[in-house]
Amino acid sequence: MEDKIRKLSALAMGLLMLLTTAAVLTFFDVRAWSDVEPERAQEQTEAEPEQEQEQDMDMLSGMKLLDSDVSTEEQEILEHQMQMELPAGVGQEQIRVENDVLHRRVTINIPRIAQDYYFDHPLRGSSTHIDDLQLGSEYGGGVIEITLDKVYEVEAKVEDSWLYLDFIPPRELYEKVIVVDAGHGGSEPGAVKQDIYEKDINLGIVLELKKILDGRPEWKVYYTRTEDVHVSLNDRVQLANLSDANLFISVHNNSTRTGEMSDFSGTEVMYDEEKAGEELGSERFSTILLEETVASCGSRNLGLLAGHSIYIIRTSQAPVALLEAGFMTSHTELNLLNSSDYQQKVAQGIYQGIVRAVEEGF
Ligand SMILES: [Zn+2]
Structure with missing residues (x-):
């Protein structure tokens, strides 16, 4: 009897829903995607507001x-x-x-x-x-x-x-979830030296990395971009946060503060100093990534750099490392960074860093 009442009330609810939907039919919903406007950071500045689809x-x-x-x-x-x-x-x-x-x-x-x-x-x-x-x-x-x-x-x-x-949820299907971010893109070139765009070098490295990571189907790797498109900083970091990523890597390249060409070169990694000392956190992962990239490329080790002021580092819930592979303001390093041979070396270094991090339990 109770069952019957429940069925009847379900039917009544169904009818009510049908009536209310008739009202809904008269207007159409335009989606408004309210994006958090990220703060300006030295490395990544957000030039445009989120474009509506x-x-x-x-x-x-x-x-x-x-x-x-x-x-x-x-x-x-x-x-x-x-x-x-x-x-x-x-x-x-x-x-x-x-x-x-x-x-x-x-x-x-x-x-x-x-x-x-x-x-x-x-x-x-x-x-x-x-x-x-x-x-x-x-x-x-x-x-x-x-x-x-x-x-x-x-x-x-x-x-x-x-x-x-x-x-x-991807963590239920895969051993590890990794988010790889090629810095800048589309209307945001990043550093520009001798008509070479940072966004292109970053993407070149990431596409080389993708070739290697495609051979690890037990890991799910999400890429913020695999082509020359604009991606908001918020979308980049949310891809890591909302996929419960085990690791979040952002690939960039450096220039001197003045932007003038100089002999200064080398590799550094930005981490979240506010989370320093955290076990299996940003600092540890950044250290591993730095060591492996330097070992693979033979570049100068410039150490870790405090990066909490950078939006994607500060807001990342996943262990984050922002790699500055080399200096575009160095003639020698710019030529290397612009070659697919060296981009492969950087990619191999990042991959070794991921492997080591996974071995350590990230
Ligand atoms: Zn950059």
Whole structure:
């Protein structure tokens, strides 16, 4: 009897939701991504405010359409899962799932879905880990955008014309989670010496590192960028924080304070001096990274540098190390840094640093 009442009240709730969603239908939600404006730092300055993503179709806010009226047994599953009934004849191979970990946005494209479909077939799931849900359609297909509270790996499967999306914390799937950041990018070149941009050297090193790390599938490595694009400082550090990264490495190159060319050269690593002495923390990881990079490159060891004033160091919850591989203001080192041969050596040094850190228990 009690069960029956519960079912009836669930039905009533369903009807009520349907009525309230009719009201929601009349206006469309425009997402506002409120980014924390990072403070200016000597190494990384934030030139532009966060660029809003272009949105060329009307999206419907789906948070109220989320059907979370479920039994307690289901609740636990739906915390990390989303379910949706698919239109007849749509199979797994027709569904496209993209996971933009930098913005924690999962985009799902499903054919044969028009805007009204969502009202008859609400998504089932809990809003616990969802910051935003947008539903839309274009070219006769449905577009679902889910913004998650953390970085998750997404696994999609179709069973009996239902789509199941699992959101899995990367630490549950991989031995280690590592975030690699190529400093600057896009409109921010970093240091510029003799028409050579720091952002390009940083990326060159990171892409060499990626080649090596691709051979370690037991580690999940997230890259803040693998091309010449602008990435906000906040997005960079949040990728590390919200993926519970074991290690966070930012790759940069140096110039003298005046910016004038000189003979001064060498490698240094910035760490968070406010967390000095922390076991398996920023200082220890920075020390390892410095030693291994210097050993691999044969560069001068300039030691560790206090970096708490740097936004991504100060706000990182993961053990962070910001490598300044070499000086672009040194003719000799600039030529080296600009060669793929030397970039490989830097990458090899970083890799050895990661290996040693993992061996030490990071
Ligand atoms: Zn830099």
